[in-house]
Amino acid sequence: MSEFILPRPPHYEGALLVAKDVTMRFGGVTAVSELSLALPKGSIAGVIGPNGAGKTTAFNVLSGFYTPQEGEITLDGQNIKGLKPYDICRRGMARTFQNIRLSQHMTVLENIMVGCHVRRHCPWWMAPLGLPAFYREEAAIKEKSRLLAERVNLGDHLDDLASSLPYGAQRRLEIARALATEPRLLLLDEPAAGMNPQESIELMHFIGHIREEFDLTILLIEHDMKVVMGVCQYIWVMEYGALIAEGNPEDIRNNPVVIRAYLGEDMGSGGMF
Ligand SMILES: Nc1ncnc2c1ncn2[C@@H]1O[C@H](COP(=O)(O)OP(=O)(O)OP(=O)(O)O)[C@@H](O)[C@H]1O
Known part of the structure; x- marks a missing residue:
């Protein structure tokens, strides 16, 4: 039996957001490498991975802040690769930022x-x-x-x-x-960063509620594993720009490749999931 669960071929049917073989390089650095994912309508899903794995770059590519050198990106079946962030927002994708960008x-x-x-x-x-x-x-x-x-x-x-x-x-x-832009898809980049445990619990409830109330699909990047495991139905794991695993929280929690990726950062598997 295989030691780990490999990324599965994406199920494009019924997906709101689809990325196929997306690669983003900065000079000699490949920040995102052949990323493929399909985000089902109405789901709450997460992207996790160690520092520098390429998560924020993936978000920047999906939301139009960077145009990838390779690959395709569609929102509800329409190409959005190469569009400006404002145009992508008008088509229904809103986002927040790892480093808060309020006026x-x-x-x-x-x-x-x-x-x-x-x-x-x-x-x-x-x-x-x-x-x-x-x-x-x-x-x-x-x-x-x-x-x-x-x-x-x-x-x-x-x-x-x-x-x-x-x-x-x-x-x-x-x-x-972000909600004011009337999105169908909401990308949240580390929404729990800087929050205390009580605030993080409230955030998890809040994310679930706004998904229902505003009929959203939500994709989030998060380092707080309690939040990720508590709120996400599906999780993609990145390391060195590439997907190393995907699955539901249970698959991910027990995946030795994922645990190893985090152990390499001295985070330890015991407490983190
Ligand atoms: N504009 C850029 N120019 C050059 N290299 C970049 C740029 N943006 C990101 N990188 C590099 O791409 C890699 C992935 O970075 P990224 O910020 O996407 O990772 P991350 O998974 O979001 O990390 P973290 O969890 O620490 O936020 C890193 O090696 C980073 O140095």
Whole structure:
């Protein structure tokens, strides 16, 4: 019997996001190597791997921040490789960042409103003309943003600067801004980073709830294995840019190749899964 569970051929049927043989190089460094994955609609899935495995680069490639040298990427059957992040966002993919990228000098409400502008119908030049349609839409955007702020427990902080929020709240604000773009697919890059154990548990419930409420498919990168194992139905494992394993949390937890990849980082298998 084989010692480990090899990555399976992706099941493209019913997948919202598909990557086929995607390779991304930076000069001599191959950050992502022949990555293939198919993310089923409505699922919550994770990408894990040791530091430098290529996870964030994979997210940057999937969301249009980098164009890979090789491979194909489709969202709901449509090619998105080579499109700009804004266009990919308009097609229904939103994301958060490993290093929080909020407009720190803007308020909570303003940050969420920025996300809403992706779906704005009235062009900016209507504003100086004082056209009522523009102001009606602006009011609707404000109301939608207020409701989203409430949804992420920031309803009492609408006028606070993003920079004044604690770390965990900034992460929730990033998620609210992503939700404001009305995504079908949400990519979360290390959503539990910097959170204490109680906040991480709340985050797991929150991710499950927003998936239901907003009819989302969610792909996340996470180092906190309790969060990954608790919330993901399916997991891809990367090492040195390539997939080394995939499967449900049980498969991954017991996969010697995965344990070895992490042991190589001195993380130990006992406590981590
Ligand atoms: N813009 C870049 N230019 C050159 N090399 C890069 C660039 N971005 C990433 N890399 C390299 O690609 C490899 C993968 O990095 P990446 O940040 O994607 O890993 P990661 O799995 O997200 O790591 P971590 O868990 O530490 O965030 C690393 O060797 C990194 O140094």
